[in-house]
Amino acid sequence: MRSIRRLLRAMAASCLAVTFSVTAQDLPDDSVYQLQVPLRTQADTASTLDRWRGHPVLVSMFYASCGYVCPLLIRSTQKLDRDLDAAVRRNLRVILVSFDPDHDTPEVLAALSAKHGIDDTRWMLARAEAGDVRKLAAVLGIQYRKLPDGGFNHATIISLLGPDGRVLATTSNPSHPEAEFVAALRATAVASKTPAAP
Template identity: 40%
Template sequence: MKRRTLFLIFVALACACTGTLTAADLRAIPGDSVYRFDATLSDQSGTEFHLGERRGRPLLVAMFYTSCRYVCPLIIDSVKGVEHALNETEPAHLRFLLISLDPARDDTAALKSVFDKRKLDAAHWTLARTSESNVRTLAALLGVRYRALADGEFNHTSALVLLDREGRRIASSEALGATPDPKFMAAVRNALEISTK
């Protein structure tokens, strides 16, 4: 209970800092939703969007950076593993959002390069960047721990975080690889079933 209260206070403070949500927007979004922090991001095409615009469908979120040679490619493989485990109709209802931990270097061209190299589907996948302060807040809201290292690399957790259609955290997994964690996959399928009712 204490953890939930702290989360709600943190989200409220984060929203106050951005000032992008109206009072009506805030009333419509659940109190424990990550979307209360309506950060502005830009995608691999340079198109800006607000985090809250992802509301309405389940969203699988992870954090990565494009120059990472070890864990981040595995994070993308893990998200692809979830995508490939879905049946023919399920991918239409699930979106994938990977947010850069390194906005100083991960410009639109860097995101686009990885997007194209990994042959990601723009109908479902978004690689995004945002401000450094937003990265810190989003990482905290998603439960991703990271720190910049002296050599320009980042030490970070490999969490895949599942948000329901209202932006509430409902599951996470740090299992890496093309075969998804069965419990996490069950949570994905449950979220998809609920969202299509």
């Protein structure tokens, strides 16, 4: 945006309390990182969506008490991750944010992380506040709905973000992602600045 510098000055001047804000002047207009969402990780530390800015990141949403689809989402994303070439895998990060802030405390996320043998140096399971969950879902194009039994009915969409937070590709099928998605994922090894292993 051409007047982003002016905008930043104006924001600094008025100390806005509005949740939305532009994060940095060098972020693309349509970067998911434009949305600032405070997160709490499985290690009970504060984090943000752009924690791994500079890396390619897979982002999706889930909830811990989900019986079938969410474990499958985690397992199939792990398999996807495992099957990548080292040059891609070393750079790739994974962020899964819960739909269920009432139940998915850091303790619950830590237990889930342990159960699935999640590598927490490259994967983050996170909790966001209820209003932020809705915004994040809107940014990722994920529809979800809380059900009377405490579960959630939700679309499964995994977004591949580039180093600047732009969506490079999406898939609704982590078990058998489309060729375009896999190609975009593989291409991140080239796009990133870290040299590939010999």
